[in-house]
Amino acid sequence: MNKVGFFKSIQFKVVLIYTLLILLAMQLIGVYFTDRLEHNSLETFDKSMENQANLLSYNISEAIKEVNQKNTTDQKALINSIQDQLNEVRDMVDVQVIDNNGTILGTTSQDQSIVGKRTTNDQILADLMNSNGYKRQTLYNKDTKTRVMDATIPIKIGGDKQGLLFMEKSLDSVYDNLRGINQILATATGIALLVTAVLGWYLARTITRPLALMKRQALAVSQGDFSRRVMDYEDDEIGQLAQSFNNMTERLQEANATTEAERRKLRSILAFMTDGVVATDYYGHVILMNNRAEQLIRVYRQNALGESVLKILKIEDEYSLEDLYNMKESLILDFSTDFQQLMVRVNFSVVKNEGNNGLIAVLHDVTEQEQIEEERRDFVANVSHELRTPLTTMKSYLEALLDGALDDRALAEKFLGVAQTETDRMIRLVRDLLQLSKLDSRDESIKKERTNFITFFQAIIDRFEFSKTQSIEFIRKLPKRAVYVSIDPDKMTQVIDNVISNAIKYSPEGGSITFRVVTKGQHLVVSIKDEGVGIPEENVSRIFDRFYRVDRARSRKLGGTGLGLAIAKEIVNAHSGDIWAESEWTKGTTISFTLPLSRRGDGV
Incomplete structure (x- = not known):
């Protein structure tokens, strides 16, 4: 899993959101605070200026009254008296006193040449004509390039309007103060943002760290590692999520263990089943095959995976995939070779898996049946x-x-x-x-006795040698010492009688029959060899089959039932021995069988 970039991480997003929220809050507070501060400062400035205007207007009216009481008409004395009052004014850009005719009687401006001249300020003239009280306005002074507040107030003596007082004061002090406060607010905002970012970073860590641990655990779980656990930090939503995640991991571990156990059981069952199993996907491609199926159809699993089931079963010419999906009966398939016969019964069943069907083919070896x-x-x-x-x-x-x-x-x-x-x-x-x-059916009882086989065999040979009518020589190659075996004398007599009878029947006149007894390991090997016509090589392995005759006509003529050697084989097998034939066409046949030596017997 790729690592999440810093700018895409939840931690960065949380810090960013907190920072933006603080920034927005500080901006809203700053705008509101600055607006109210400006409003209050201008209002205070206005009241201060109004008080100054009222006081100055009163002083000027008193100065005019004093000049008038002296009964002088000297205009210059009036201007000087007014100028004396204006000289006491501080922090004003300009102060002018205008009489009712619009003539400037005094000013704080350095240009004193305007005194005695008519004012050209339209606003002053308008207020002179219309205003009866304090009036102010805020303007931008192009000459000084500053914001100023102009105020006018009538000069009255005894209720009569004697002129107009004009005052102009700079607002730089107000706005300088506002700028200072804004600077402080901006600095505080920056510090608040920094503190918020740091605190937000640590706060985000409390959220993202458990999430990061859960992410690593989820990755480990996806890779099959169920041993890791997420630490429970607090009893909050994150802690509950961590606890739920740990519980889920434990359930997954249990479910995975159960699934793995079932998978191992299924693998063992498939591996040691006596039946072959082949599974396919929806399109008939082999996706699973057990060992027994490999043996039955003689195809390696690696070569079969992905191949069509029709191909590996060698039925693509007779059946289609749709036929297999609809097939209810089993098929008998022949996988025989030149060296081994093999018949397999195949049953098909449809496996439904959420709309994605497949086939299961069960193969059973029915060769023996x-x-x-x-x-x-x-x-x-x-x-x-x-x-x-x-x-x-x-x-x-x-x-x-x-x-x-x-x-x-x-x-x-x-x-x-x-x-x-x-x-x-x-x-x-x-x-x-x-x-x-x-x-x-194992109903024939075998009554074994400890018998000296040499003496037992000699007696049977003597009987046949005494009763034979052909000119056949009996050659005996038997041990001199006694050899003991545990046999049923009657049943073993039947075996030897049958073999010797066949040897005599098929031996030519003047031929010989050789009787041989040797020991090999813990077994006694008995051989009876004739010099008859022999048996064709392809028929040697079948002479112990029931009703099998090499020459049916001759055998029936000689009175045989075709069951003698089959009975002999069953009796020898019941004695834990083995019987076989060796023959060459026209050169005679040798019938041999083995018997276990008696544990108390003497070896040869």
Whole structure:
């Protein structure tokens, strides 16, 4: 935030306002005071001049009366008597005595030549004719370039008007006094303004300092610092504002802490969700994506932010943004690669935020569900097919028997034998299915016993070697010492029987089957290798799937249900082991499985 300039600050404005107010008040007071002082001074000056005029008029009238009592007609004696009275006058610019004829009888002017001559002053002549009392006026004397006050008063003797007394006095003393007083007032105004500015400065500081602190605190709060507080100076409006600001800061701190906690919770939830979440703005641009979404759609978050959600979901050719806003059903999207199958279900929901809508896309990995659903469909189809084939065969033979083949004993026995064989195959199929169902639901009990696996394995091999009809060599590569494992003998016998049976079925005449047992770490590894036709490489990983056959026709002919290896896998897994196949086309197949060694057993 930029610093406020001095001339724009509240402190300067407060000082300026206070100073202007004081200046205005002093000016108004000065104007009124000067006006009244001038009026009173002129009024006092006027009264003083009137008193002087009355006194001088009286003295002159007495002097004239005295001359007249001497019964002299000497004009010069009269002028001298009047002049004697005028000589006593002080502080006058000019004083003249004029008789009724307008002749000047005396003057205080240095120009005494005007005495005995008729006056030329029109105002004096007018007052001589019309005025019967004291009369004055203020004029500007062009000769002396000063303001003067002229006054006229009749000279009376015994009530008769004998002439006119004219007086002119300078007003410089009055206005000099006024100027002095104005100067004092101006100086006082200047001092008052200076004092006001200083006091206003400190007064403004009491207001602006808390405001400045609040400004700094507001800036700190905007930057996330809630630790600062404004000092409460007084219990006034500013103090209450500071207290309210501190309370607001505390509430903001609490709200921010709550929001931050919720944000951390949301961040943690998004980070560790098993579902992917993608959020967009109104225009469909990605603004948020969690880790799981990155994994599901295989796009880095930094590359996805700002991109269209249609693009990152790879649906821009099938859907528009408006379609997503109106979509109620979920989408199943295929993000599979050559190395991994991945199916994702996407649900879209609209987020409304004060008129600025957006989208939330929730991504859920449904690969396993889709695989289970596909396996279920395949399972139903395979069971239906496996049951339909023997049922169709039995139906055909039974129809043939009903059509007359029953009369031919040899043919009837053959047909019934085929029906019995197919019935046995269906029974085996149903039995294997029931066993698989129990293994899947963990209802099949595993009764483990501590068993010497070498002796156990030798007995099974001996049984098969004794009952085999082909010319197949059994090669045994087994340890000489006992190796103990914890197994269910019946279930493990079923596993080994199935693997050896398959090896014998697919081994050529004159071939061999190799039996090997070794220990690796804490596990026993059992291998059974034949020299049959083998399994194509692309099919090796699928031979443990239910109903899977490499050669369906041959397997069915040999009496297999396609469930033997699937059951074997479930039993081995129930023993905490693992089973796998290794094969090369035309060179035979090796089936291997592991079993945990018994803790009390002896290693090999």
